Amino acid sequence: MVEEFKEAVQRRKARVESFLKWEYLRFSDDFKDIPRGTVLFGSTIIWGYPHIGRIFRLDNGLKEQFEHPFFIEEKVDGYNVRIFEHDGDIVALTRGGYICPFTIDRVHEFFNLRIFEENPDIIICAEVAGPGNPYIEESPPFVKGDIQFFVFDIMSKNKREFLPYKKKSELINKYNLPAVKTYGRFTPDDIQKIKEILFKMNEEGREGVVFKEDSERNKRVKYVTSNANLGDIRVTAKNMLQLPPEYFTNRLLRLVLFMEEEGIEKTERLYKDLGKAFIDGLFDAIEQYKKEHRVSRKFICKFNKKENALALIEQLSSASRHIQVIQSRLEKEGDYYILEFEKVYLNMTGFLGHILSGGLVFD
Amino acid sequence: MVEEFKEAVQRRKARVESFLKWEYLRFSDDFKDIPRGTVLFGSTIIWGYPHIGRIFRLDNGLKEQFEHPFFIEEKVDGYNVRIFEHDGDIVALTRGGYICPFTIDRVHEFFNLRIFEENPDIIICAEVAGPGNPYIEESPPFVKGDIQFFVFDIMSKNKREFLPYKKKSELINKYNLPAVKTYGRFTPDDIQKIKEILFKMNEEGREGVVFKEDSERNKRVKYVTSNANLGDIRVTAKNMLQLPPEYFTNRLLRLVLFMEEEGIEKTERLYKDLGKAFIDGLFDAIEQYKKEHRVSRKFICKFNKKENALALIEQLSSASRHIQVIQSRLEKEGDYYILEFEKVYLNMTGFLGHILSGGLVFD
Structure with missing residues (x-):
C-alpha cells in the first residue's frame, strides 16, 4: 500500500492537503483500484466511497446483477460524507476527500457521538440533504428545512469493505442514528412489488434506491x-454550461427508460413538465443576467461556529475556477451564525455576456 | 500554397481520396487558414465553404457585427454542396470535401448546365434539401417531396472569395438558377422589420437566415x-448518443434566446412541444429496439443511374464507424432507380442492448 501511495503522489493522482488543523494525503483521482476520495489521515487510511453502478431497467437489471437476495434502501439526494473520530476530533470528508467544515460544525446536533467513543474504528457514511446544505441545489421533499443526516453505510478505518448489513443495522439501532429508509429484503422475483415501490417513490418526488x-x-x-x-x-x-452536456442527455435517457418500464403514459403533463424544466431555467438565467450581469444561485446555511462558516467559504472559493463564491452575509441570529453566499456560474455568465452584447459564436 | 499542402499531408490534415473516376487531395480538418473540405482537383483548388459565425441576438448582434448594410437570405436546412465542371464532367463536393454521387446524379435536372460551359471557372454553392436527400433527416416545409436545390453563393476556382452579391444575382437570373429566397438589403436600424421576418419564418417552420x-x-x-x-x-x-451532447444543449440555449428576444411567451404549448420532442424520439428508439434489435432510420432516394446509387451506399458505408448502412431496395421504377437504405445507429443500438438486458452503467 505504501508503494502505491508513493506512486500516486508521483503521478499527481494524490496530493497533500492542508485544511483547518489537519494535513493529510488525498486521492484526487481514481488510481489503480483506489477510488478518488481515499485519504491517508496520519497513519490511518479512510477508503473512498466506491463507485456504484446504475441499472436502467428493474426487470432484467435485478436478475442480471444479483445472485442472492438484496436489501432495498432509499437513495437520498444530498452530498456524501464519511464521518470518523481522529485524535479526539470528529472529522467529515466529502466524496472527493475534502474536509467539510459544514458537516463538522453540525454533526453533533444529529448524532449521538458516543458511537465513536465506544467504536473508535468506525466510519459512518451518510448523505446530508436539505435546503440548508452548502453544496447541492436540490433537496428531497421530506426534508422541510435546514438539513438532515441519513446514514446508509458503516465502514472501518483501514478497511475498504462495509460492515455487513446486520451489523450496520445493530449500530444504527443501538445509537439511534438517523438512517435512510429501508424497504426490506427482496429477490428479483419480487419485481412487481419493487416496481410498485419505485412507482410510488416517483409520485412522491423521491430520488430512487x-x-x-x-x-x-x-x-x-x-x-x-x-x-x-x-x-x-x-x-x-x-x-447549463457549468455541467458536462452529458449530464442532460444521460438524464433524458434515464427519464424515458423509467417511464417506459413503469408503463407511464406519454401524457401532455409529462411533456410539459420536461419542456418547462429546460425553458424556465434558461429564461431565469437570461433574466438574472440582464438585471445583475451575472448568473448565480444563493445558498443559506446555519453554523454553530463562525470559523467553520469562514472555512467553508475558503474551501468553496478554491474548489472550482468556473464558480466564483461571494459571501453576502454572516451574522449571529439566535444560536446560529447564518451564512449567505452566492455561487456565480462564470461559464454561463460569460456566455450570456458575450452573446447578449451581440457576440459571434462558431459552433 | 504548395508548401502548405505538403505540410498538411504530413500532419494528416489532408489526404488523397479516390472515388468514382477521380483522385484528389482533401483537407479532412481545418489547417492553418485552410478550411476543412478544401480540395485539390488536378491542379485546381476548390476552396472549402468557410465557417460562418452565429449570433444569438438580432438587436446587438447586427449592430456589433456589421459596418455596412447587409442582404438577408434564407438559410435552408439541407446539405451544402459545391458544384463545378472538371474535364467535361460536373462534380459535386459535400461540405467535408467528399464527392457526392447523389448530387452528381441529379444536378442536371435542376440546373441549366450551360452556365458551366459559358463560365468554366465558377463553383456553385447550393443547399440540397428535401425528404429525398440521403444525408439529412430533416426537410424544410416548402420542399414537399424528393429534393430541391437552393443556390446561395458562387465562387471561382482557385479563389477563396465569393462573387460579389450583384454578380451572383446576375448569374442566377441569367441562367434561371434555383436560389434561396432573398429578403432584401437592410441596416441594423431596420431591426423591427428584421424581427418580424424572423418571427414569421419561425411560425412557418423555416430554419433562419x-x-x-x-x-x-x-x-x-x-x-x-x-x-x-x-x-x-x-x-x-x-x-441521441450518435451526436455530441452539446448538440442538444446548444439548441436549447438558442431556442430560449430566440424566444426571449422575440418576446415569445413561455406557453404550455411551447413547453409541451419541447418535452415531446425529447420524449417521443427516445420512446421511438426503445420501441424500435424492442421490436427489431436496432435503432435506425430509413432513407429513400431517386437516382438516374444505378452506379451512382451503389456509389452512394459505398460512400455512406465508409463514412462513419458508428453508423451501419443497410441497403434494402434498389429497383427501377419509371424513369428512376429507387434506393432504399437504413442507417443503423450503432451507439444507440449498443447502449439500449446493454441496458435493456439489465447491464450496469458507471456514469
Missing part, C-alpha cells in the same frame, strides 16, 4: 426515478 | 429560429 446484496461481496446497484431526473434538469438548466 | 454584408469583406453571420432548434431536437432525439 440502492440495492445491496445480502452476501459476502455485498454488491450494490442504484436506480433512480423519472422525477429525480426531471428534478435535476429543472434545477440545473439555469447553469 | 444568413446576413451578408454588402462590402468588400462580404462578411456573413447566421441566425436561426426557435422552431428550427426544436425541429433538430425532435428529429435527432431518437439517435
Whole structure:
C-alpha cells in the first residue's frame, strides 16, 4: 500500500492537503483500484466511497446483477460524507476527500457521538440533504428545512469493505442514528412489488434506491426515478454550461427508460413538465443576467461556529475556477451564525455576456 | 500554397481520396487558414465553404457585427454542396470535401448546365434539401417531396472569395438558377422589420437566415429560429448518443434566446412541444429496439443511374464507424432507380442492448 501511495503522489493522482488543523494525503483521482476520495489521515487510511453502478431497467437489471437476495434502501439526494473520530476530533470528508467544515460544525446536533467513543474504528457514511446544505441545489421533499443526516453505510478505518448489513443495522439501532429508509429484503422475483415501490417513490418526488446484496461481496446497484431526473434538469438548466452536456442527455435517457418500464403514459403533463424544466431555467438565467450581469444561485446555511462558516467559504472559493463564491452575509441570529453566499456560474455568465452584447459564436 | 499542402499531408490534415473516376487531395480538418473540405482537383483548388459565425441576438448582434448594410437570405436546412465542371464532367463536393454521387446524379435536372460551359471557372454553392436527400433527416416545409436545390453563393476556382452579391444575382437570373429566397438589403436600424421576418419564418417552420454584408469583406453571420432548434431536437432525439451532447444543449440555449428576444411567451404549448420532442424520439428508439434489435432510420432516394446509387451506399458505408448502412431496395421504377437504405445507429443500438438486458452503467 505504501508503494502505491508513493506512486500516486508521483503521478499527481494524490496530493497533500492542508485544511483547518489537519494535513493529510488525498486521492484526487481514481488510481489503480483506489477510488478518488481515499485519504491517508496520519497513519490511518479512510477508503473512498466506491463507485456504484446504475441499472436502467428493474426487470432484467435485478436478475442480471444479483445472485442472492438484496436489501432495498432509499437513495437520498444530498452530498456524501464519511464521518470518523481522529485524535479526539470528529472529522467529515466529502466524496472527493475534502474536509467539510459544514458537516463538522453540525454533526453533533444529529448524532449521538458516543458511537465513536465506544467504536473508535468506525466510519459512518451518510448523505446530508436539505435546503440548508452548502453544496447541492436540490433537496428531497421530506426534508422541510435546514438539513438532515441519513446514514446508509458503516465502514472501518483501514478497511475498504462495509460492515455487513446486520451489523450496520445493530449500530444504527443501538445509537439511534438517523438512517435512510429501508424497504426490506427482496429477490428479483419480487419485481412487481419493487416496481410498485419505485412507482410510488416517483409520485412522491423521491430520488430512487440502492440495492445491496445480502452476501459476502455485498454488491450494490442504484436506480433512480423519472422525477429525480426531471428534478435535476429543472434545477440545473439555469447553469447549463457549468455541467458536462452529458449530464442532460444521460438524464433524458434515464427519464424515458423509467417511464417506459413503469408503463407511464406519454401524457401532455409529462411533456410539459420536461419542456418547462429546460425553458424556465434558461429564461431565469437570461433574466438574472440582464438585471445583475451575472448568473448565480444563493445558498443559506446555519453554523454553530463562525470559523467553520469562514472555512467553508475558503474551501468553496478554491474548489472550482468556473464558480466564483461571494459571501453576502454572516451574522449571529439566535444560536446560529447564518451564512449567505452566492455561487456565480462564470461559464454561463460569460456566455450570456458575450452573446447578449451581440457576440459571434462558431459552433 | 504548395508548401502548405505538403505540410498538411504530413500532419494528416489532408489526404488523397479516390472515388468514382477521380483522385484528389482533401483537407479532412481545418489547417492553418485552410478550411476543412478544401480540395485539390488536378491542379485546381476548390476552396472549402468557410465557417460562418452565429449570433444569438438580432438587436446587438447586427449592430456589433456589421459596418455596412447587409442582404438577408434564407438559410435552408439541407446539405451544402459545391458544384463545378472538371474535364467535361460536373462534380459535386459535400461540405467535408467528399464527392457526392447523389448530387452528381441529379444536378442536371435542376440546373441549366450551360452556365458551366459559358463560365468554366465558377463553383456553385447550393443547399440540397428535401425528404429525398440521403444525408439529412430533416426537410424544410416548402420542399414537399424528393429534393430541391437552393443556390446561395458562387465562387471561382482557385479563389477563396465569393462573387460579389450583384454578380451572383446576375448569374442566377441569367441562367434561371434555383436560389434561396432573398429578403432584401437592410441596416441594423431596420431591426423591427428584421424581427418580424424572423418571427414569421419561425411560425412557418423555416430554419433562419444568413446576413451578408454588402462590402468588400462580404462578411456573413447566421441566425436561426426557435422552431428550427426544436425541429433538430425532435428529429435527432431518437439517435441521441450518435451526436455530441452539446448538440442538444446548444439548441436549447438558442431556442430560449430566440424566444426571449422575440418576446415569445413561455406557453404550455411551447413547453409541451419541447418535452415531446425529447420524449417521443427516445420512446421511438426503445420501441424500435424492442421490436427489431436496432435503432435506425430509413432513407429513400431517386437516382438516374444505378452506379451512382451503389456509389452512394459505398460512400455512406465508409463514412462513419458508428453508423451501419443497410441497403434494402434498389429497383427501377419509371424513369428512376429507387434506393432504399437504413442507417443503423450503432451507439444507440449498443447502449439500449446493454441496458435493456439489465447491464450496469458507471456514469
